[in-house]
Amino acid sequence: MKELFRRYYTAARLVAVVLMLALLAAARWLPVVAAQGPLAVAIGVWPGAETLVMARERGLIDERKVRFVEMPWDTAAMRAMGTGAVDAAVLSLDEVLRLWENGHDVRVVMVFDRSVSADAIVAGGAVEGAANLKGRRVGVDVRGTGMVLLASVLDGAGLRLTDVEAVPLSVPEMGAAFKHGDVEAVVCAEPWLSILSRDADVRRMRASPEPPLMRVLVVSAAALTPHYKTIATLAQAHFALADELRGAGEVAGRQAVLRRERLDEKEFLKAVGGLELLGLEENERLLGREEKGVLPGMVGQLEVFMWKHGLLMERLGGGERADPSFLPRR
């Protein structure tokens, strides 16, 4: 009995020592549970992504969980994403490639649309076709989608980027620069394309074949897990309202969208008409929910194109870049 007691007592001491060490370790490595802030989403002015704004206006998105950082144009959103000021952003595929090139680990979680005629080169009457751009001053956002479109259009005409004088302009500046004659053509996107066309006689030029000009929702890899539900909610809201984006008449949340886009309803519907809005099924095919997605292949082609035209400094390696897990289930 005494031996048993002594053994127990020794075991108790051993347990006490282990407990003490465990407590000290717990005190040393106690995780900091930071208060979870909202998901910061940089959103530029782009008709295809206005579903998110409509969702906010309708209260479908909890503003305590999502904070929209509204940028006047896409490249600003890309920079915000690059500096880590936001967790997610609506960007074009070429901008995503630039982020990857700079080592930012971001994932494509949803594809909003493919631009059919919402991105275009706008020129005055003197410029009859792409071949006439040679030697002309072309206003373009040199870090944005415009350069991809310009390179593609020039490619079709047998020209190179060096055959034109690219004048760096931000998208909102293009209208004024074009009107003042500072540039003879601009590479523009909606809604600025509609605004520019509103009071000027312009010619629109597009590439053939067209590069994959898609707008996507990207999220930094670090924000994927902590904001899983919020991101899924965003995707769900987008697919729920995508059809209403094209609908005429009284649509809840539309007024806020029109004020943001600075277009009237007719202009807005026309701008949206220049987009191929990609539904859930198409997203699943692109991001590869059931089988390997086709988006990586398209991204690969775009990457090669940009690299050949000097828009990317180096080829990017492979890796998981698309994440279909946030798409709603059908």
Add this chain to the structure above:
Amino acid sequence: MKWWSSIQSRVTLLVLGFGLAALVVTAVRNDAWLRERRWRRAVAEADDRGTLLAGMMQHYFRNKMNRAAELQMSYAATADELDQGVVLDERSVIVLSTRLDWVGMRLEDVPLADESERAERVRASMNSEVVRDDGRRAVVAVHPFFPRFDPGVRAVVLLRYDVTQVLDSARSEALRESAGQAFVLLALCVLLWLVLDFAVTQRVRSVVAYAQAVAEERAEPPVLTGDDDLAMVSREFAGVVKKVRETDVRLLEDRESERRRIGADLHDDVCQRVVAAQLKSGVLEATLARESHPQSSLARSVAGDLEKAAGIVRGFARGLAPMLVERGRLAETVYDMAETLGETFMVRCDCECDLGGKDLAVWADTHVYRITQELAVNAAKHARPTRMRISVKIEDERLRIEVENDGEAFEPGRARAGMGLEMIRQRVRALGGRLEYLPRADRTGCLARCEVKLEARHFVDEKPQPEA
């Protein structure tokens, strides 16, 4: 003893209780202090950003750099805590906003409408205002600027910061800090428990074990060493035990001396006088018989009585002072005692005394004899045996006394009662030995065994020294 009733556990729990109470107070104070600090920082940052933004807006507007102003406003929106921000012209129309759809609207038409009055006041006074709204957990900063070179045209930058997350973060940090401190406190309490276990409990147990060993006459554990209180208690206790035992031994020795003196007096004086009287009575009887005196038979009777009396006195003398006045007579005395016992109690008594040729000191012989005698007499008197075995042996430097009987079974619990047994225990202690009562296989009588590890002192004929 329940674990929580020990001093070790009570002190630990007390320290833990005080520590946790202090921790709770500190946590509450820390939380309040951190939140207040975050508030102040939020107010300072809102003031800084508002001032900066107003200055930049003044520059952009005066130089018609509207796109740059627009971009600046967008970048201001990337600040985590900025909830809403607008730039109002002289008519309170929003010209720039973190919400692009508000551009062109009046301040009264957007959720910042309740700041209209403040914006008007700032525009009128051209003094910026930064206020803290505890209810909404917000900081509102309104900074004026001149968008043109005309001092009459005034605009303001209005920023509202939501500090909910900042305050929650402060609370989380305070909580984390307190949790860390609580873990450290718990670890220290466990350490304290271990230290108390080592420094107090184990030592107290040693003192208790010592006392129990003394009470139960088992081998005593070592006395505590060190300079602390418990070591002092342990030493003092051992000292008291030693003194009590010395007194016991001294009393024993005094008693034994007295017995020996009385025995010697009986033997040397009373016995000799009785023998002399017996001889004289014999002479008287012979004289009277020669004279055919009728009283000669009376004289013979007196001589016979005196002879008996001499025998009785000699027996008393031998009992009080067995023949142990010189070394080497223990075996003889034990055999003698066994024989007497057998005759007295009418019991067959086998005796074996093998001292291996070693002679103990007289004082040790006396204790051995008395222990053997008392055990044997007790057994013969109380167990009413038919047969007894007495054995006194020295083997391998160990003295072993065994008294076995086949009488009534002995209950060890009863061994504590009685003067005789107490005397035995005193003598065993004086010898530095152990006494135990063992049951016999057939559950009759018992086997009393006393073992003594012999040391040099047991062979030295001086005053006996008790065990330390």
